[in-house]
Amino acid sequence: MSYYRFIDKGKGPTKLFVGGIHGHEGETTIDFLKSISYSDFSKGKTFIYNFDYTEYISTIKKEYYETKIGKTIINLIKKHNPDFYIELHCYNIKNYENLISPNRRESQGVPPLIDLENHVLISSVSPLIRKKYFKMETICKTLEIPCINKKLYWNDLSSITEGNITKNDIAKYNVNKDIAKNDISKCNVNEDDNVNNYNLNKSFNTYLKIIKILSKVKTRDEFQRIMIKKYPKQVELAVKYAKEIFGEKFPPF
Structure with missing residues (x-):
């Protein structure tokens, strides 16, 4: 699965997308990374990595960057010196409220993640690496989606025809054929499809949409204009959290 x-695509920004940061997350993120077509990328160079299972250690802990995978991530950042650095993660839907809770600053030392829509969460990357390895103008984002159980199988694609994910997308790019559309209730991280009013298909669409925006834009200004137009309230929160952690002049993205 690695x-x-x-x-x-020639001269332009350098982008680094990384999935499978810890635990079993790579089982969910790999299909999204594979589903980005050549035309979805901007000019420049894009490097994509998705890793196999590793022990789960949070990236907001120093211990993570002392592990083999943590050191690998740092080496990739140093090697590519990206203008865009995107970490793709997934989370247990049962932890949704904790991840977006204002109390996360007090309990974890970092701001809560921001719900863009449909349980897709966004934040900066770990403060442990944001200032140390990146320039202020680098776009550094963490994207989170509820994890998917890859042991299930999609039995019926007939109604998946709206939004960014279509039957043609699935056939052409092999996007998540291992998800059971009609058996979501058995998902190991979504035992009840009504947990937190979670809708897998909507979440799926939103997550891929944001990934494609990041793969297509060429500059910070372009990305911020799109996000302000689509998610104005969420951008306000991002500005607030960036000031709290990194200082007044630090950009929200």
Whole structure:
């Protein structure tokens, strides 16, 4: 399941997408990374990595960057010196409220994640690496989606025809055929499809939409304009949290 992809479209920004950061998350993130087509990328160079299972240690803990996978991530950042650095994560839907809770600052030392919509969460990357390895103008984002149980199988694609994910997308890019559309209730991280009013298909669409925005934009200004138009309230929160953690002049994205 370990995966690497390099897209060279000439002169332009350098982008680094990383999935499978810890635990079993790579089982969910790999299909999204595979589903980005060549035309979805901007000019420049894009490097994509998705890793196999590793012990779960939070990236907001120093211990993570002392592990083999943590050191690998740091080495990739140093090697590519990206203008865009995107971490793809997934989470247990039962932890949703904790992840977006204002109390997360007090309990974890970091701001809560921001719900864009449909349980897709966004934040900066770990404060442990944001200032140390990146320039202020670098776009550094963490994207989270509820994890998917890859042991299930999608039995019926007939109604998946709206939004960003279509039957043609699935057939062409092999996007998440292992998800059971008609058996979501058995998902190991979504035992009840009414947990937190979670809708897997809507979440799926939103997550891929944001990934494609990040793969397509060429500059910070372009990304911010799109996000302000689509998610004005969420951007306000991002500005607030960036000031709290990084200081007044630090950008929200």
